[in-house]
Amino acid sequence: xxxxxxxPGAAVAAAPVSGDVPxxxxxxxxxxxxxxxxxxxxxxxxSLAIAEGEFFSLLGPSGCGKTTSMRMIAGFEDPTQGVxxxxxxxxxxxxxxxxDINMVxxxxxxxxxxxxxxxxxxxxxxxxxxxxxxKRRVGEILEVVDLVGRExxxxxxxxxxxxxxxALARALVNRPRALLLDEPLGALDLKLRQAMQIxxxxxxxxxxxxxxxxxxxxxxxxxxxxRIAVMNDGLVEQLAEPREIYERPASKFVAGFIGTxxxxxxxxxxxxxxxxxxxxxxxxxxxxxxxxxLAAGASVDLTVRPEKIKIAKDQPEGDLSVVRGTVSEVVYLxxxxxxxxxxxxxxxxxxFEQNANDSTITAERGDAVWLSWQPWHSxxxx
Amino acid sequence: xxxxxLRGRGLQIYTWLVIAxxxxxxxxxxxxxxxxxxxxYNTAWQGFTFKWYGKLFEIGDLTQALVNSLLxxxxxxxxxxxxxxxxxxxxxxxxxxxxxxxxxxxxxAISCAEIVMGASLLSLFVTLAVPLGFWTILISHxxxxxxxVAVTVRAxxxxxxxxxxxxxxDLGAGPWTTFRLVTLPMIFPGVLAGSMLAFALSIDDFVIxxxxxxxxxxxxxxxxxxxxxxxxxxxxxxGTLIFAAGVLIAVANALLARRRANA
Numbered sequence: 311x312x313x314x315x316x317x318p319g320a321a322v323a324a325a326p327v328s329g330d331v332p333x334x335x336x337x338x339x340x341x342x343x344x345x346x347x348x349x350x351x352x353x354x355x356x357s358l359a360i361a362e363g364e365f366f367s368l369l370g371p372s373g374c375g376k377t378t379s380m381r382m383i384a385g386f387e388d389p390t391q392g393v394x395x396x397x398x399x400x401x402x403x404x405x406x407x408x409x410d411i412n413m414v415x416x417x418x419x420x421x422x423x424x425x426x427x428x429x430x431x432x433x434x435x436x437x438x439x440x441x442x443x444x445k446r447r448v449g450e451i452l453e454v455v456d457l458v459g460r461e462x463x464x465x466x467x468x469x470x471x472x473x474x475x476x477a478l479a480r481a482l483v484n485r486p487r488a489l490l491l492d493e494p495l496g497a498l499d500l501k502l503r504q505a506m507q508i509x510x511x512x513x514x515x516x517x518x519x520x521x522x523x524x525x526x527x528x529x530x531x532x533x534x535x536x537r538i539a540v541m542n543d544g545l546v547e548q549l550a551e552p553r554e555i556y557e558r559p560a561s562k563f564v565a566g567f568i569g570t571x572x573x574x575x576x577x578x579x580x581x582x583x584x585x586x587x588x589x590x591x592x593x594x595x596x597x598x599x600x601x602x603x604l605a606a607g608a609s610v611d612l613t614v615r616p617e618k619i620k621i622a623k624d625q626p627e628g629d630l631s632v633v634r635g636t637v638s639e640v641v642y643l644x645x646x647x648x649x650x651x652x653x654x655x656x657x658x659x660x661x662f663e664q665n666a667n668d669s670t671i672t673a674e675r676g677d678a679v680w681l682s683w684q685p686w687h688s689x690x691x692x
Numbered sequence: 693x694x695x696x697x698l699r700g701r702g703l704q705i706y707t708w709l710v711i712a713x714x715x716x717x718x719x720x721x722x723x724x725x726x727x728x729x730x731x732x733y734n735t736a737w738q739g740f741t742f743k744w745y746g747k748l749f750e751i752g753d754l755t756q757a758l759v760n761s762l763l764x765x766x767x768x769x770x771x772x773x774x775x776x777x778x779x780x781x782x783x784x785x786x787x788x789x790x791x792x793x794x795x796x797x798x799x800x801a802i803s804c805a806e807i808v809m810g811a812s813l814l815s816l817f818v819t820l821a822v823p824l825g826f827w828t829i830l831i832s833h834x835x836x837x838x839x840x841v842a843v844t845v846r847a848x849x850x851x852x853x854x855x856x857x858x859x860x861x862d863l864g865a866g867p868w869t870t871f872r873l874v875t876l877p878m879i880f881p882g883v884l885a886g887s888m889l890a891f892a893l894s895i896d897d898f899v900i901x902x903x904x905x906x907x908x909x910x911x912x913x914x915x916x917x918x919x920x921x922x923x924x925x926x927x928x929x930x931g932t933l934i935f936a937a938g939v940l941i942a943v944a945n946a947l948l949a950r951r952r953a954n955a
Contacts, residue, residue, distance in 0.1 A: 386858055406861045419859035423877045432873075433863035484863065 331398040332359035333488050333520040334366075334383055334411075339392030341378050352378040354544035355392075360488075360522060360537075365514055367523045367531040370541035371567065379541070380490050380524045384413045397487065407436075412481035413490040416497075418473045420465035426452075426476050427461040433484040451483040454513065471502045478513070488520040495530065507533050528568045532556065540564050556615075562691055565613040572619075572659045573691075575611045578604050585629075585685050586610070594654075596631045597685035604690070611691045616662040618687040621649055621672050626682040633681050635659065637673045647671050651681060718935060725928035732922035744925040751926055754914055758930055760826065761895050761911035768833040768894040773887030775834070776841025780886070781879065783842065784849025801839040809836060810903035817904060824906025832904045833894040840893065841886030848882025888941070895934070 341353040353375040360366045368376035381387040382394055385406035394402045401409055412433070420429050427448060434444045452458050455475040465473055474494060481489055491510075495503045511534050514521045525531050531538050532552040539549045540563075548560035559565035562573060576588035576596055586600040588610060598604070598612055614631075626632060638658070639650035649661040649672075659681060663672060673679045724734055728741035749755045779798070783791060801809075813832045814824075822828060856878065860870040876883075898912040905913060915927055 384862060386861075406858070407864045407866055413859070413862045415855045415859055417853055417855055419853060419855040421856060421859070421874060432860070432865075436864035436869065480859075480863070 330362065332395075333362045333364070333397060334360040334522065335393075335395040335398075336379065336382070337393040337395065339379070339382060339389045339394065341375070341382060341387060342390040351544055353382070353389075356541075356544075356546055357392075358539055358546060358549060360520060363518050363520055365511070365521045365523065365534055365536045367525060367535040367538045368541055369525055369528060369531040369538050369567075371526055374541040375544040376524045376526075376541045377492060380413075380492055380522060383488075383522065384411065384490055385409050410486055411488040411490060412484055412486040413492065414477045414481050414494045416492045416494065418465070418477040418494075420473055420476055420480070422465055425462050425464055426457065426468075429465065429476055430480045430483050432480065437484070447483055448479075451479045454482070454516070455479045470498050471506065474498065474506065478510075482513070482517060482519070485517075486519065488522060489514075491521060491523045493525055494523075495525075495527075503530075510534060532568070540567065542567070558689060559613060559691065562611060562613075565689075565691060570616050570660055570662075571613045572616065573611065573613055574657065574659075575609065578606050578608045578610060580606055588612075594633045596633065596688055597629065598688040598690050599686055601690075612688045613691060614659075614683055614687055614689070616648070616660040617646075617664075619659065619661045619681050619683045621651070621661045621663055622680050622682070623673065623677065625680050629685065630682040631685060631688055633659070635679060635681060637675055637677045637679055640671060640673070640675055642671070649673065649679075651679060721928050722932045722935070725925055725932045727925055727928075729925060734923055734925050734928065744929050748926055748929055751924060753909060754911075754918075754924070754926060754930075757909040757914035758911045760908060764826070764830050764833055764910065765891045765895040767830055768837055769887045769891040771830075772834045772838040772841050772890040773883060776838040776886055776890070777845045777879070777883045779838070779842040780845025780847075780882070781849055781875075784846040784852075785854070798839040798842055801836060802843065806836075806897075806899040810900035813900065814903040824904055825908045828904040828906065829901055829908060829910065832900050833890075833897060836897075836900060837890035837893045840889045841883075844886035844889065845879060845882045848879045852878055892938075 336356050336358050339353055339356050340351065343350045343352060356375070356379055368379055370376045378387060382389050383396075385401070385404060385408075389402060392402075393400055396409065396411065421432070424432070430448045430451060431444050434447060439447070449458075452461065455478055457472065457475055457479065460468070460472070465476065468476065474497075477494070494510075495506050498506060507530060510521075523531070523534065532555075535552055537549065537551055538555055540547045540555060542563050548555055548564045550558075550560075555564060556568055559568060559571070565571040565573065574596065578586045578598075579589040580587050581600050581604065584600055586598045586604045588596040588598060596612070598610060604610065620626065633653055635651040635653040637649055638652045639648075641648040644665070646665050647663045649663065651659045651661060653659065661681060724737075725744055726740050726742070727734055727737055728739035728743070729736075730738065779794070782788070783794060783798075810832070813828075813835070817824060817828050852875075856874055857870050860874045861867075865873060896912055898916060901910055901913060902916075909917075911930070915923065918924070918927070
């Protein structure tokens, strides 16, 4: 089991403990399709190792290859190149019904002509489990997903949330060594989705099974995952813990896809100690931690999260990144205010300000304001 | 308001006219099965009787023709039902080399004029020196009804969520078990509808059968031959019974569908 530690020391991605065989491994996997005579590369070489008991998310926009990657783990797609291993065993050419993993489908794929009980018992019957044990295990799992008393219902007589739980029970009752979930909460409304996120996490802790979760919803991935692989255009852009991915995005794509980011760029003017100074204007400056790779004259792309920025009418003091601009948009969002500030060079910066005091806002549309943030909140992108 | 009322009344009259148009010939057929006719022609009402139901099988040739027709229709239903379903499954599920051509052939077989199909089948059988009779009728009936089954099943397969089969595979079912437990029950309404269509097409086919029957007599062929000398009331009775069986099946199907919807 990998545990996330909620502290600054947990920034390093928890790779599978060496010596332990990873539960699931993709080894330089490529998937190509031929569509209308053209070769489409859906997955362009993905390698990743998922540890036993881990809650692992494949996150990315539609068409990034995350679902194809998952379907190769399940056995529904054959990789064009590369190897899929389950617990160290090469299963690349093993059909899905011979793989000891189960999947929860995006559409749930419940058998409409069977009731809840028969749906859930389907896998156990295929494995010739004795009737008494089927009865016991199906009963147990229906208790876990809170569906006792609905055994005789047909799927279409149930709500989306209930169908979702039947799909989960149908997979979990087989006690698979890993569970694959393909955007399982996509069809639910927001409230139910949030409740199911917590529920899924609880079930995963209870059964202790490896979960591989495919989603395009970054907040879902951040909430539940031990580790996340952010995918884009058939490749893994970053593989790390949620905190690491949010605080230290590996690329422009990751910074833009996860949460709201302000992307800025500039030229290093000078290096002072461990800080690089990017000049933007007479009194504007951006401070970036210099990690040795930065030298004077180098151009830098950097990202700053909106909630790290302070907005003020007066010039702030201290060793801060400081920029000036004009407020072009103010949105009241309940727990916080969102400002869009236009800088002198036309770039726009989004700032979130906690609604800690009362409903008064710091600046109105058209006001000239100062934005400031700590140097370590500027994160240079490679 | 008044115009609306008028339109409503007009629509009502029109609806009843259409229903009458459809039902009247059937009603006449049923009615003349009860006609106490004494002459050769069963066209004028001469009083009510049940006697034709008692003497239903007294015309030996007619009975043999009906038996032939029923046997051919049932065999056609089974053979075309199975083969057509497999074609429909393949066309609805997969894109393969030749699937476009296959679709075209299916469509051609449905839209082809019967007289053309009957004549070309005859010349085929003659060229291959196949003796005409029961088997050539069966072959031709399977041939023209198979595309109707395939098209019906294909439509059903195309509405099927393919992840259902993947889910079955995922839960440990092999390809055959998946087909038996998931695919077949899901497409069964289509298979049933297609097979019934094949039965219906077969039992009343005249044109193609006439070309390929040789000496074998079917129900429609016998009636056609008899019209010149006058139709016996037994024909009306048999028609009534076939019609009643069809109505019964339709009603049972509707009731079953309703119960399934409520279950």
